[in-house]
Amino acid sequence: MTTLYTNARVPGGATAMAVEAGRLTWLGTDYPGQVAHTVDLGGAFVTPAFVDAHVHATSAGLLHTGLDLTGTASLSDLLDAVRDRADTDVLLWGHGWDETRWPENRPPTRAELDAVAGGTPVYLSRVDAHSALASTALVELVPDTRTAPGWSGEGPLTQDAHHHARRAARESITPAQREAAQFAFLRHAASMGIACVHECGGPDISGADDLADLLARSGDLPQVVGYWGALGEPVPGVRGLAGxxxxxxxxGSRTAALRAPYTDAPHTSGARYLSAQQIADHVVACTAAGRQAGFHVIGDAAAAEVVAGFQLAEKVVGERALAAARHRLEHLEMVTGEQIDELARFGVIASVQPLFDAYWGGPEGMYAQRLGDRAAALNPFATMAARGVRLAFGSDAPVTAVDPWATVRAAVDHRTPGAGLTWEQAFTAHTEGGWHAAGMTGGRLEAGAPATFAVWDGDPRTSPHCLRTVHNGTTIHEVR
Incomplete structure (x- = not known):
C-alpha cells in the first residue's frame, strides 16, 4: 500500500513523495502510480528527520515533571524554587542551575538548601550534570557519600560522592515517575523533528533498569539506540559499551582533566578516571567482540590519555580493525590537530554538542572563566571535519535543550572564528552523522531510503516549527 505525500517542498525540487513498507519509493512532481492514501502537506518544507546522538532520557524528562532550574537567575531564585516544591514525603529532583550566570557567582551551601527543603531529600544537578547539590536528607540515605572522593561538607558534590547521591536519588524515583519522564522526553523529541535518539546510560548515570525500560518503550515514538557506559559490563540490547x-x-564542575590547572581554581586540574591502558583494554575487547567502544572525554589531559589508549590498542588489533568498528568519543572538546589526525586514522566518530559553545563559549563565557585563553581552542568542529573525523550532533539533554535547528546554527555560528561548519556540514552531522554513529544508514531523501523525515511550517533556516515527524513510514508526531 502506497502513501503519497503531496504539496511539499522537498530538497532537489520534488513536490511529492511516495512511501511503501517504510521506504521512500519515489520523489517527483507527478506520481505515475496508484495510491491507497494521500497526505496533503500544504506547501510545507520537508527535510530528513534529525538524530540526537547523545541524550539521557529520564533525566531530561524529569525537567518536565520535576524542577527545571535552567532559567534561575540567582542563588535566591533556586532556593525559592525548592521552597515552593518541597514535600517532606517525596524526593525533589531538579536540574540545570549554573552559578556562573548568577550575581552571587556561587551555589548555595547545604545549610541554605536544608533551610528551604526541610526534611525533603533534594537532588539538584548542575547544568553540566557532573556535580550536584544534595540536601542532608538525601545524603543520609547513602552514608558512604561522606567518605567518597568529591565529598564537600558545604558545597556541591563531585566525582564518586556525586555518583552516590545520584544513585540514591535515582532509586527514589518510582516506576511510574520514570515512565512518565521517559514518555515526556520521547514525545518532546519527536515534536522537534527527531526520529532517533542515542541513550547514553551507565551505572553512575541511569542504571540498567532505567535503560531496559527505555529500550522496551513501544508506540509511535522515536527509535532509541542504547549505549552502556561501563568497562566489561554488557547489558542486553545495547549498541556498544560506550557513551x-x-x-x-x-x-563547569572543574572535573574535566587538564594538563595545567584551572585559571579560576589553580589548586586543581580536574579528575581523570581511566588510564591509557584501561582505555586500550576496553577498545581491544570491544573490537574483538564486534561492539562499539566509546568514552566521555572533555579536557586536554583526558584527550591525550584516550589517544594514547587507541595507539596501544592499535598494536593489538591493527588500524584496519579499529577503523571498521566505528568507535566513538563523546564531547571531545579540548583536542589538538595532531590528536584529531590520529583519531581520524582510527575511524573514531566525534559525538559533539554545538550548543555547549553557544551556551558557554566566547570571551565572557564559562569556558573563559575556567580556562582563560585556552577556551578559544575548544570544540574545533571545522578542524575535525577537514581532517576526516565524522561528526554526530546531539544535545546531551538535559544539559542543553533538545533543539536541532539551534544546534545546527550553533555549529555554523561558532564563537571562535574559523571553528564553525558550513550549513550543509552541520545539517549532515545532525542527520546522516547520527545514523552513521549508530552503525546504520539514513538521513537522505531519495528512492530506496528509509521514509524518515520531518515537515516544517517555514524555511529550515528560520527556526520553523515541526508539523510532522515520520520514522520508517510511521508518523510519530503530528500537529493537528
Whole structure:
C-alpha cells in the first residue's frame, strides 16, 4: 500500500513523495502510480528527520515533571524554587542551575538548601550534570557519600560522592515517575523533528533498569539506540559499551582533566578516571567482540590519555580493525590537530554538542572563566571535519535543550572564528552523522531510503516549527 505525500517542498525540487513498507519509493512532481492514501502537506518544507546522538532520557524528562532550574537567575531564585516544591514525603529532583550566570557567582551551601527543603531529600544537578547539590536528607540515605572522593561538607558534590547521591536519588524515583519522564522526553523529541535518539546510560548515570525500560518503550515514538557506559559490563540490547564511560568530568564542575590547572581554581586540574591502558583494554575487547567502544572525554589531559589508549590498542588489533568498528568519543572538546589526525586514522566518530559553545563559549563565557585563553581552542568542529573525523550532533539533554535547528546554527555560528561548519556540514552531522554513529544508514531523501523525515511550517533556516515527524513510514508526531 502506497502513501503519497503531496504539496511539499522537498530538497532537489520534488513536490511529492511516495512511501511503501517504510521506504521512500519515489520523489517527483507527478506520481505515475496508484495510491491507497494521500497526505496533503500544504506547501510545507520537508527535510530528513534529525538524530540526537547523545541524550539521557529520564533525566531530561524529569525537567518536565520535576524542577527545571535552567532559567534561575540567582542563588535566591533556586532556593525559592525548592521552597515552593518541597514535600517532606517525596524526593525533589531538579536540574540545570549554573552559578556562573548568577550575581552571587556561587551555589548555595547545604545549610541554605536544608533551610528551604526541610526534611525533603533534594537532588539538584548542575547544568553540566557532573556535580550536584544534595540536601542532608538525601545524603543520609547513602552514608558512604561522606567518605567518597568529591565529598564537600558545604558545597556541591563531585566525582564518586556525586555518583552516590545520584544513585540514591535515582532509586527514589518510582516506576511510574520514570515512565512518565521517559514518555515526556520521547514525545518532546519527536515534536522537534527527531526520529532517533542515542541513550547514553551507565551505572553512575541511569542504571540498567532505567535503560531496559527505555529500550522496551513501544508506540509511535522515536527509535532509541542504547549505549552502556561501563568497562566489561554488557547489558542486553545495547549498541556498544560506550557513551558516558567517563575518562574525566566537565569544565563547569572543574572535573574535566587538564594538563595545567584551572585559571579560576589553580589548586586543581580536574579528575581523570581511566588510564591509557584501561582505555586500550576496553577498545581491544570491544573490537574483538564486534561492539562499539566509546568514552566521555572533555579536557586536554583526558584527550591525550584516550589517544594514547587507541595507539596501544592499535598494536593489538591493527588500524584496519579499529577503523571498521566505528568507535566513538563523546564531547571531545579540548583536542589538538595532531590528536584529531590520529583519531581520524582510527575511524573514531566525534559525538559533539554545538550548543555547549553557544551556551558557554566566547570571551565572557564559562569556558573563559575556567580556562582563560585556552577556551578559544575548544570544540574545533571545522578542524575535525577537514581532517576526516565524522561528526554526530546531539544535545546531551538535559544539559542543553533538545533543539536541532539551534544546534545546527550553533555549529555554523561558532564563537571562535574559523571553528564553525558550513550549513550543509552541520545539517549532515545532525542527520546522516547520527545514523552513521549508530552503525546504520539514513538521513537522505531519495528512492530506496528509509521514509524518515520531518515537515516544517517555514524555511529550515528560520527556526520553523515541526508539523510532522515520520520514522520508517510511521508518523510519530503530528500537529493537528
Amino acid at each position: 558516558d564511560l567517563f575518562v574525566d568530568g566537565a569544565f
